[in-house]
Amino acid sequence: MPTAKLNAEPAPKIKRRVLNRDKLEAEIAAEAVRVFAECGYEGTSIATVAENAGLSKQNLMYYFPTKQALYQRVLDDVLDEWLDRMENLAAGDQEPREVLRTYVQAKLKFSREQPWASRVYAMEVISGAQLYGAQIQNRVVPLVRKDIEVFEKWISDGRIAPINATHLLFAIWAMTQSYADFSAQMALVLNRKQLTKKDFDDAEKVIVDMVLAAISVPQPVCGDAR
Amino acid sequence: MPTAKLNAEPAPKIKRRVLNRDKLEAEIAAEAVRVFAECGYEGTSIATVAENAGLSKQNLMYYFPTKQALYQRVLDDVLDEWLDRMENLAAGDQEPREVLRTYVQAKLKFSREQPWASRVYAMEVISGAQLYGAQIQNRVVPLVRKDIEVFEKWISDGRIAPINATHLLFAIWAMTQSYADFSAQMALVLNRKQLTKKDFDDAEKVIVDMVLAAISVPQPVCGDAR
DNA sequence: GTCTATAATGGGATAGAC
DNA sequence: GTCTATCCCATTATAGAC
Numbered sequence: 001m002p003t004a005k006l007n008a009e010p011a012p013k014i015k016r017r018v019l020n021r022d023k024l025e026a027e028i029a030a031e032a033v034r035v036f037a038e039c040g041y042e043g044t045s046i047a048t049v050a051e052n053a054g055l056s057k058q059n060l061m062y063y064f065p066t067k068q069a070l071y072q073r074v075l076d077d078v079l080d081e082w083l084d085r086m087e088n089l090a091a092g093d094q095e096p097r098e099v100l101r102t103y104v105q106a107k108l109k110f111s112r113e114q115p116w117a118s119r120v121y122a123m124e125v126i127s128g129a130q131l132y133g134a135q136i137q138n139r140v141v142p143l144v145r146k147d148i149e150v151f152e153k154w155i156s157d158g159r160i161a162p163i164n165a166t167h168l169l170f171a172i173w174a175m176t177q178s179y180a181d182f183s184a185q186m187a188l189v190l191n192r193k194q195l196t197k198k199d200f201d202d203a204e205k206v207i208v209d210m211v212l213a214a215i216s217v218p219q220p221v222c223g224d225a226r
Numbered sequence: 227m228p229t230a231k232l233n234a235e236p237a238p239k240i241k242r243r244v245l246n247r248d249k250l251e252a253e254i255a256a257e258a259v260r261v262f263a264e265c266g267y268e269g270t271s272i273a274t275v276a277e278n279a280g281l282s283k284q285n286l287m288y289y290f291p292t293k294q295a296l297y298q299r300v301l302d303d304v305l306d307e308w309l310d311r312m313e314n315l316a317a318g319d320q321e322p323r324e325v326l327r328t329y330v331q332a333k334l335k336f337s338r339e340q341p342w343a344s345r346v347y348a349m350e351v352i353s354g355a356q357l358y359g360a361q362i363q364n365r366v367v368p369l370v371r372k373d374i375e376v377f378e379k380w381i382s383d384g385r386i387a388p389i390n391a392t393h394l395l396f397a398i399w400a401m402t403q404s405y406a407d408f409s410a411q412m413a414l415v416l417n418r419k420q421l422t423k424k425d426f427d428d429a430e431k432v433i434v435d436m437v438l439a440a441i442s443v444p445q446p447v448c449g450d451a452r
Numbered sequence: 453g454t455c456t457a458t459a460a461t462g463g464g465a466t467a468g469a470c
Numbered sequence: 471g472t473c474t475a476t477c478c479c480a481t482t483a484t485a486g487a488c
Contacts, residue, residue: 019471025319038353042269045463057463059472067464088380122407125265126352129410137414167432170412171401175412178400181348184355186396188363189370206393207438213439214432247453270483285454286479293482459484466477 025063025073029183037119041131070151075132076077079139079216085110087143096154097212100172104207107176112200118180134156144169160215168214173204175207236325251289251299254279255423259300263345265299267357294357301358304343311336313369322380323438330433333402338426344406355412370395386441394440401433 031053035044050060063072089103105221113117125134151165179186183195190199257278261270272293276286287439290296315329337344377391405412409421417424 028258038356040238040266040268040349040353042266044351046465047463056484058465058474061465061471065465070235122352123266124350125411126407127266127269129414132265133410133414136411140411141414148415162426163435164432166415167429170404170408170429171432171436174404174408178396178404181352182396182400184359185351185362185366186368188355188359189392201233202390203393203396206390206397209389210397210436210440213442214436216439272483273481282455284456284484288453291483320480453488455486455488457487459482460479460488461482461486464477464479467475468473469475470473 021063026077028055028063029073029077030061031069032070033078033120034116036071036074037116037123046070050051071131074120075135078121079135081114081117082110082121082144083139089147096160096215099150100211100215101208104172104176104211105204106198107172108179108204108207111176111178111180112195112197115180115183121182122177122181154215163214168211172207172211175203175210179203208209227347246384247289252303254281254289255296255303258296259304259346260342263295263342264299264350265347266349272296288395297357299345301361301411304340304347305361307343308336308338308347309365309369315373322386322441325376326437326441327434330398330402330437333398333428334430334433336407337402337404338421341406344403348403348407352377380441389440394437398433398437401429401436404431 017186023122028049032112039048043172044067046060047057049070050057051090053060060070060169064073089099089106125136126210134202147169148165151160151163154160155162155165178216179195179200180214186199192199239244254275258270258275259280261275265274270288270293272290273283275296276283279286286296290299309353312329312331314327315332355362372396374391377386377394378390379393380390405421407425412425413420418425
């Protein structure tokens with residue numbers, strides 16, 4: 001049986017290996033994101049990640065020479081995925097109400113489909129973004145500022161009620177992300193093992209209602225809105 | 227000079243020491259909460275906490291025999307402080323709008339004054355509440371359920387618009403807590419070193435506006451609210 | 453209660469054979 | 471690229487003198 005291998009062509013080998021390497025790195029990062037989310041950066045051992053990914057610790061370190069490199073790759077992937085879904089949502093001349101509804105839906109979808117991604121990112125920010133602050137500054141902040149400008153344009157065009165656009169966006173983020181980050185606590189309150197699709201639908205309705213109600217108030221009248 | 231000490235009374239010594247011990251433990255926990263918030267559970271070394279608290283590592287372990295014991299004490303203190311501020315807010319027969327405004331204000335105040343407390347708690351929940359889930363179940367969930375019942379009573383009494391009370395509460399939590407947990411990212415967006423009192427005032431206005439607008443919608447009319 | 457000394461473990465990282 | 475073996479360091483925790 002070994003004789004069949006004698007004249008194997010070595011030509012595509014290199015390319016195949018490169019492709020495999022990219023794929024393997026992506027698989028390792030996909031496993032790592034869960035471990036980092038559950039255990040934190042220091043609580044994560046590369047041995048655990050390697051085991052989950054089905055290779056040896058030393059072999060993992062061939063692909064990611066240091067733990068930090070793996071962590072940065074994980075955060076890079078998280079940000080790539082998130083930006084892919086969020087970019088250009090506020091582009092075009094759609095109705096503000098539809099844009100906001102779509103925005104909330106997209107963020108909730110991310111929380112439901114990629115809870116570990118959201119959690120790793122959250123833990124990094126909560127602990128001061130010491131390792132990833134520069135990337136957030138370079139990649140996230142500009143996008144956020146653009147979204148805020150869109151909101152403010154809507155306000156100056158009289159298409160939505162006057163409201164602090166920055167804090168409105170903070171509020172939308174907070175409400176949608178919490179369904180990934182704090183789902184453990186929510187599940188306890190709702191008395192389930194984990195959140196269901198219906199919970200996310202209920203959440204969407206409440207959040208969209210709140211956001212649309214906030215931008216619909218015609219004016220700060222009556223001295224009622226504080 | 228040493229002679230003056232010869233006849234020192236030993237009577238109150240025991241009590242003094244007990245009081246000092248309580249005080250010292252509280253001081254250690256107060257330092258620990260910052261370190262746990264910045265470094266995570268595994269990232270925190272008791273040596274660092276001891277240094278911040280001004281005693282030796284071994285001495286700290288006289289008061290807290292294990293790292294877990296210190297961590298649990300920190301979370302206990304966080305919860306005590308939080309429950310102290312939050313309890314009985316929804317009691318009495320005040321106007322729903324005033325109760326909600328006060329609730330939001332109290333939560334934001336906690337985020338501003340005890341950001342580390344909020345962050346330690348958040349990290350524990352994000353990583354699945356593996357160590358503190360039972361306490362959350364016993365001490366937090368009942369209080370939350372009570373708040374939800376108050377909301378639902380308001381709805382059935384026609385004092386506020388019909389809305390999913392559970393998710394409304396989740397939304398309020400998320401929006402207010404995020405000003406502690408994600409302040410690092412917010413500061414980057416706002417281009418400051420840290421959030422200011424004015425930022426919290428702006429946040430309060432937006433959050434209160436959103437909540438009050440959401441409970442003011444008379445009915446789900448027009449097929450507009452989805 | 454506070455100190456010195458030390459055990460014991462785990463984990464990140466490197467070296468080198470195959 | 472994958473394996474075995476190993477180094478080195480940080481850290482939790484304990485023992486025991488004072």
